[in-house]
Amino acid sequence: MNNLKPEQYKTQYTVIGLMSGTSLDGVDLAYCTFKKSVQGWSYSIEKAATYSYPASWIALLPQLLKTDAFTYARANVDLGRCFGQMISSFVKEYNLNPDFVASHGHTVFHQPEIGLTTQIGSGAAIAAECGLPVVCDFRSSDVACHGQGAPLVPIGDRLLFKDYTFCLNLGGFSNISYQTDGQTIAFDVCPVNTILNRFARLLGFEYDKDGAIARSGRVDVNLLADLNNLDYYKQSPPKSLGFEWSDVNILPLIERSSLSVPDLLCTFTEHVAVQIARALASFLPATLLITGGGAKNTYLIERLRAYMLHTITIPSPTIIDYKEALIFAFLGVLRLRGEANCLSSVTGATKDVIGGAIYLP
Numbered sequence: 001m002n003n004l005k006p007e008q009y010k011t012q013y014t015v016i017g018l019m020s021g022t023s024l025d026g027v028d029l030a031y032c033t034f035k036k037s038v039q040g041w042s043y044s045i046e047k048a049a050t051y052s053y054p055a056s057w058i059a060l061l062p063q064l065l066k067t068d069a070f071t072y073a074r075a076n077v078d079l080g081r082c083f084g085q086m087i088s089s090f091v092k093e094y095n096l097n098p099d100f101v102a103s104h105g106h107t108v109f110h111q112p113e114i115g116l117t118t119q120i121g122s123g124a125a126i127a128a129e130c131g132l133p134v135v136c137d138f139r140s141s142d143v144a145c146h147g148q149g150a151p152l153v154p155i156g157d158r159l160l161f162k163d164y165t166f167c168l169n170l171g172g173f174s175n176i177s178y179q180t181d182g183q184t185i186a187f188d189v190c191p192v193n194t195i196l197n198r199f200a201r202l203l204g205f206e207y208d209k210d211g212a213i214a215r216s217g218r219v220d221v222n223l224l225a226d227l228n229n230l231d232y233y234k235q236s237p238p239k240s241l242g243f244e245w246s247d248v249n250i251l252p253l254i255e256r257s258s259l260s261v262p263d264l265l266c267t268f269t270e271h272v273a274v275q276i277a278r279a280l281a282s283f284l285p286a287t288l289l290i291t292g293g294g295a296k297n298t299y300l301i302e303r304l305r306a307y308m309l310h311t312i313t314i315p316s317p318t319i320i321d322y323k324e325a326l327i328f329a330f331l332g333v334l335r336l337r338g339e340a341n342c343l344s345s346v347t348g349a350t351k352d353v354i355g356g357a358i359y360l361p
Contacts, residue, residue, distance in 0.1 A: 010337070011036045014046075016087060016098045016132075017322075017329030020106040020121065022172025022243065023193035024058055025207065025293055026050040027083065029090045030325035031098060034333050041159045043330070047094045048322045051086045064108045064120070065243060072108070072120075079106060080122030084129020091130070100133040101126060102332025102356075104324070110150070110242030117149045123359040130361070135332040137357040142342040147349025150240035151175040154186035154346050155334070156327030165286035166310065169324065170294025173241050174272065176279055183345040187237035190275040191246050192294050195254075199264050211299025214269040217262030226253050227271040233278070238348035269300050277307035285309040291323040332356065 012035050019028040031047040053061075057079070064072055087101055103126055105119030123136035139149035154177035157167040166178045172194040177186035193207065200208040208214055230249055232239065254264060272294075280288070288310040294300055295314050305312060314320070334341040335356035342353040 013333045013336075014096075014098050015329035015332055016090065016096070016101045017325035017327070017332070018083060018087070018101060018103040018105075018121075019322075019325040019328055020083075020104060021193075021293075021324070022107055023197050023207075023293065024053060024061060025193070025197070026052050027086055028322055028325040029086065030322040030329060031090070031094065031096050032326050032329045034330060040162075041330075043160050043326060045318055045322055045326055047090075047096065048318055048325070049090055049093075050321065051089075057082070061106060061108075062243075065247075076120040077122045077125050079120050080125025081129050083121050084126040087126065087130040087132070091132075098132060100135060100332060100336070101130065102329045102335075103134060103136040104138065104328045105136055107242065109244070110240065111244060112143045112148045112150075112240060115143055115146075117143045123357055127359040127361040132361055134359045134361075135335050135356045136359070138328070138331055138335075138341070138355040140357075141355040142347050142349050142353045145344075145349040145351060145353055147342065147344065147347030147353070148187075148238050148240040149342075149347060151177065151186045151188060151346065152331060152342060152355075153177065153324060153327045154184045155341050155343055156330045157186075158184050160327070160330060161289060163287075164289040164313065166280065166283075166288045168276065168288060168290045169292040170272075170290060170297070170300070171292040171324065174276060174292075174294070176276070177346070178283075184343050185237060186343075186346040187239050187279075188241040189279050190233070190272055191241065191250060192272050192292075192300075194243065194246055195250060195268050196265060196297075199254075199261050199268075203261055207293070208265055208297070211265075211269060211297040213262050214265035215299045217260065217264070217266030219270050220257060220259055220263055220267045223253060223257045223259065223264075223267050224270055224274075227268070228274055233275060238346060240347075269297075269303060272300060273303035273307050276304060280308060280310060283310075285311065287311050287313060289313050289315065291315060291320050293321070295320045
C-alpha cells in the first residue's frame with residue numbers, strides 16, 4: 001500500500017477513525033469516506049461501531065496517572081494491540097478496505113503548561129496487529145510549539161460542519177468551536193461525563209441514562225457557586241482541560257459537600273449548563289450543533305435550553321456517537337496531505353501545525 005505520501009491531488013480517501021474518550025464509555029470506530037471537490041470537503045460515515053472496554057481496562061486506565069513507569073509503558077503497548085484487534089474485527093465483520101487508520105489513542109496526561117500530553121495506544125502495535133498504516137499522536141507537535149494541544153476537532157468543524165455557527169461536543173469534557181473575524185476559536189468549557197459517569201457508577205450504572213438520576217435530585221446552591229467560581233472559567237481561550245485538573249479542582253469540592261448521588265448529579269449538570277451558556281452568552285442567537293454522549297442526556301439538554309436562546313440541533317445518532325472518530329479520521333487525511341490540522345488560533349501554538357506520527361505495518 002502506497003497511500004502514505006502527502007498527495008494533494010488525491011480527491012478521495014477511505015479511513016478508519018478511532019476515538020477513545022476520557023469517559024471510558026468505549027472505543028469508537030468509524031469507517032469514513034472523504035471527498036475533495038472545488039466546493040470543499042464532503043464526508044460520509046459508511047460503517048461505525050463501538051467496542052466496550054474489558055473491565056480490566058476500565059479499572060486500569062484511570063490509575064495510570066499514578067502508576068509506575070513500567071505499568072504505564074506496558075499499558076501503551078497492550079492498549080495498542082487491543083485497538084488493533086478491535087480494528088481487525090471491525091474490518092472483517094463489515095468487509096472493509098480502508099487506506100489507513102487514524103487513532104486518537106487514550107489520553108492519560110494532559111498538562112500543556114509544562115509541554116506534556118500523552119495519548120497511549122502504541123501506533124506501532126496497532127499497525128502490527130491490524131496490518132494497516134496508522135496515523136496517531138496528533139497532539140504532541142502542537143504542544144511542542146507551545147500550544148494547548150486541544151481541542152483538535154475545530155478544523156473538522158470548520159471544513160465538514162460549516163452549516164452551523166457553533167459546534168459543541170459533550171464528551172468526557174465539553175468543548176466549543178466557532179468562527180470569528182476569519183479565525184477559528186475553540187476551547188474546553190468544563191468537565192461533563194468524566195464527572196457524571198464517575199458518580200453514576202457509585203449506584204451501579206455505567207452512566208446516568210437520559211439524566212434520570214440527576215433529574216431526581218436537587219441543586220445544591222453552595223456547591224454550584226463553588227464550582228462556578230473556579231479560576232479556569234475566568235480565563236480567556238486558548239485553554240484546555242485534563243483529568244489532572246478535575247482531580248485537583250472538581251473532586252475536592254464534590255467530596256466536601258457530602259451530598260447524595262442524585263443531588264451531586266443534579267448540581268453538576270446545572271454547573272455544565274451554566275458554564276456552556278456563559279461561554280456563548282456574548283453572541284446573538286445562532287445555530288448550535290451538539291454531539292457526543294452528552295447529547296443523549298435529555299435532562300442536560302433541557303437545562304441548556306433553559307439558559308440560552310441559540311437554536312440547538314441534535315443530529316442523527318451516528319453523528320452524535322461518531323463525530324469525533326470521523327474528525328480524527330479527517331485529521332489523518334490532512335496529515336497525509338501535508339496540510340495543517342492543528343490551528344494556532346485555537347491552541348495558542350506559535351504556528352499552525354501538521355500533527356501526527358505515521359506507522360507502517
